[in-house]
Amino acid sequence: MAPVPVRPGIYKIHAHIIGPTSLLTATEYAVKHGAPVITDRLNPLPIEQDWLIEPTEHVPGAPYVVRLAHHDKAGLVIAEDKLWVNSVERTELAKFTFERVIGGLKILSENGLALRAGHRGAQITLVKPAPDFQETWTLEFVSPPNEEE
Template sequence: MPPIPVKPGIYRIHAHIIGPGTQLTATEHAVKYGAPVIADRANPLPIEQEWAIEPTEPMPGAPYVIHLALQENAGIVTPEDKLWVNSVPRGEWTKFTFESVLGGVKIISERGLACAAGYRGQQIELTEPKPEFQQTWTLEFIRPIDAE
C-alpha cells in the first residue's frame, strides 16, 4: 500500500490486541538501548503514552519521526528490530511511514518492517508486513504539537 499523510501532532497510539484497551507505552526504566516501548493498558500518565508524530522535513511525502510528547529529545530507535525510546540525536531516530489498512493504520519503519504488538506487555517488534491485526494501530489525535 502507498504511504498516507498523517497530521503532525500529539497522539495516543492504540494497539489492536484482544483484551483491555492497549496503547503504545514507554516503560519507566531504561535498559540496553533505552526505555523499551511496549503495548500496555491505558495509563493516565501522558509522559509515557502521548507521542508526537512529525515529518522529518516540511514536504509532502516525507517520512515521520515519533518521540515522547513531553520529552522532545526522547525519540524512537529500533536496534534489534524492537522499539526503544532514547535521548540520542534526532538524526538517529527511526523514520516511519503509515499505510491505511482495514480498521486502522500500519506503522512501517524505514527498513520496510511493520510495528507489531502480539500481546499486552510485549515490547513492540518490527516484522515483515502481513495482514494481521497485531500490526494494526489506531492513531488518536490529542492536540497540535504547539498546544500545551
C-alpha cells in the same frame, strides 16, 4: 500501498490486540538500547503514552519521527528489530511511514518492517508486514504540537 499523510501533532497510539484498550507505552527503566516500548493499559499520566508525530522535513511524502510529547529529545529508535525510546539526536530517531489497512493503519519502518504488538506488556517488534491485526494501529489525535517544541 501509498503512504498515508499524518497531521503533525500529539497522539495516543492504540494497538489492535484482544482485550481492553492498549496503548504504545514507553517503559520506565532503560536497558541495553534505551527503554523498551510496549503496549499497556491507559495510564492516567500522559508522560509515557502521548507521542509527538512529525515529518522529518516539510515536503510531501516525507517520513515521520515519533517522540515522547512531554520530553525534549526522547524518541523511538530501532535496534535488534525491537522498538526502544531513547534520548538521541533527531537524526538518529527511527523514521516511519503509515499505510491504510482494514481497521486502521500499519506503521512501517524505513526498512519496510511493520510494528507488531504481540500481547499487552510485550516489547514491540518489527516484522515483515503481513495481514495481521497485531500489526494494525489507530492514531488518536490529542492536540497540535506544543508551541515550545
